[in-house]
Amino acid sequence: DDLPNVSILATGGTIAGSASSATNAEYTAGKVMIDTLVNAVPQLKDIADVKGEQIASTASGNLTEQDWFKLANRINELLAQDDTDGIVITHGTDTIEETAYFLNLVVKSDKPVVLVGAMRPSTAISADGPLNLYNAVSLAGSESAKGKGVMVVLNDTIHGARGVTKTNTASVNTFESKNGGPLGYMSYGKPSWVRQSPYKHTYQTEFDISDIKALPTVDIMYLYIETPAEAVDYYVKERKVDGMVFAGSGNGSLTTPLQATMEQYSKQLPFIRASRTGSGNTPDVSYYPEFPGSQGLSAQQARILLKLALTETQDPKEVAEFFHKY
Numbered sequence: 156d157d158l159p160n161v162s163i164l165a166t167g168g169t170i171a172g173s174a175s176s177a178t179n180a181e182y183t184a185g186k187v188m189i190d191t192l193v194n195a196v197p198q199l200k201d202i203a204d205v206k207g208e209q210i211a212s213t214a215s216g217n218l219t220e221q222d223w224f225k226l227a228n229r230i231n232e233l234l235a236q237d238d239t240d241g242i243v244i245t246h247g248t249d250t251i252e253e254t255a256y257f258l259n260l261v262v263k264s265d266k267p268v269v270l271v272g273a274m275r276p277s278t279a280i281s282a283d284g285p286l287n288l289y290n291a292v293s294l295a296g297s298e299s300a301k302g303k304g305v306m307v308v309l310n311d312t313i314h315g316a317r318g319v320t321k322t323n324t325a326s327v328n329t330f331e332s333k334n335g336g337p338l339g340y341m342s343y344g345k346p347s348w349v350r351q352s353p354y355k356h357t358y359q360t361e362f363d364i365s366d367i368k369a370l371p372t373v374d375i376m377y378l379y380i381e382t383p384a385e386a387v388d389y390y391v392k393e394r395k396v397d398g399m400v401f402a403g404s405g406n407g408s409l410t411t412p413l414q415a416t417m418e419q420y421s422k423q424l425p426f427i428r429a430s431r432t433g434s435g436n437t438p439d440v441s442y443y444p445e446f447p448g449s450q451g452l453s454a455q456q457a458r459i460l461l462k463l464a465l466t467e468t469q470d471p472k473e474v475a476e477f478f479h480k481y
């Protein structure tokens with residue numbers, strides 16, 4: 156047949172969750188294996204030739220950098236083959252925005268890569284996973300999804316990896332694309348597009364993890380009234396971080412004591428200013444010359460870019476430039 160070949164790489168999450176009844180709010184994530192999820196949506200065979208692989212089976216907060224390497228290397232291997240047209244990754248929604256952005260920076264192909272999850276477990280009344288999976292497989296096999304970067308699909312919406320974030324603990328409409336809006340929408344497998352990302356991604360990026368065994372250590376500190384400045388000493392001296400991201404207040408503001416402590420280390424390692432507000436720009440500003448803004452990236456996405464930037468350069472000024480490109 157001339158259906159597209161789509162590989163589904165499964166990692167767990169609520170889409171593979173199972174509860175004791177169809178109305179129980181408590182469930183175990185990552186219980187149901189990929190073949191069962193695929194068999195639950197027989198319509199998939201009308202839109203693609205689907206192959207499934209189990210990469211992990213967990214709630215997404217438990218995924219590790221080693222899982223990311225496994226996933227990224229497998230995706231690059233599959234997409235290099237002529238008989239793979241696109242990839243779907245089933246994933247828990249809690250951290251889907253982190254894996255999506257990581258893959259957006261390290262996948263070396265313009266073929267579609269789509270992450271998909273669900274807010275209701277597979278056993279629930281009106282489970283959202285089956286239609287989300289149908290949309291994801293269809294999108295991964297779509298010619299028009301090529302070159303758009305890694306995408307996240309839930310609730311009939313196509314989000315680009317940069318800026319997508321979970322905004323609600325329970326709603327099926329939890330995902331939003333901050334600072335720009337979604338790339339498009341899905342209607343029973345049919346994509347329609349409204350924008351493109353102006354940032355570099357996938358086949359355009361300079362990052363290459365194929366020979367890397369571990370990424371530099373980057374942690375996040377969250378700012379609030381009376382944030383202990385000595386926590387910075389702990390991260391630098393005890394944790395021995397290679398860089399740090401601050402979820403600052405407002406557009407990446409710091410407290411005066413925090414700024415003073417950070418300045419002691421600013422020649423040694425980069426500190427990036429993100430925001431705890433959840434949206435809006437975090438620009439470079441003249442009053443914090445040593446501390447570049449994340450340019451609107453959330454702290455958790457800025458951490459990933461900083462890790463990858465540190466594989467290319469240790470120079471804080473050069474690191475800062477990556478935040479304007481990606």
Ligand SMILES: NC(=O)C[C@H](N)C(=O)O
Pocket residue numbers: 167168169170184213214215216246247248249250272273274275
């Ligand atoms: N809706 C979900 O998928 C949440 C789940 N705890 C996870 O991220 O694995």
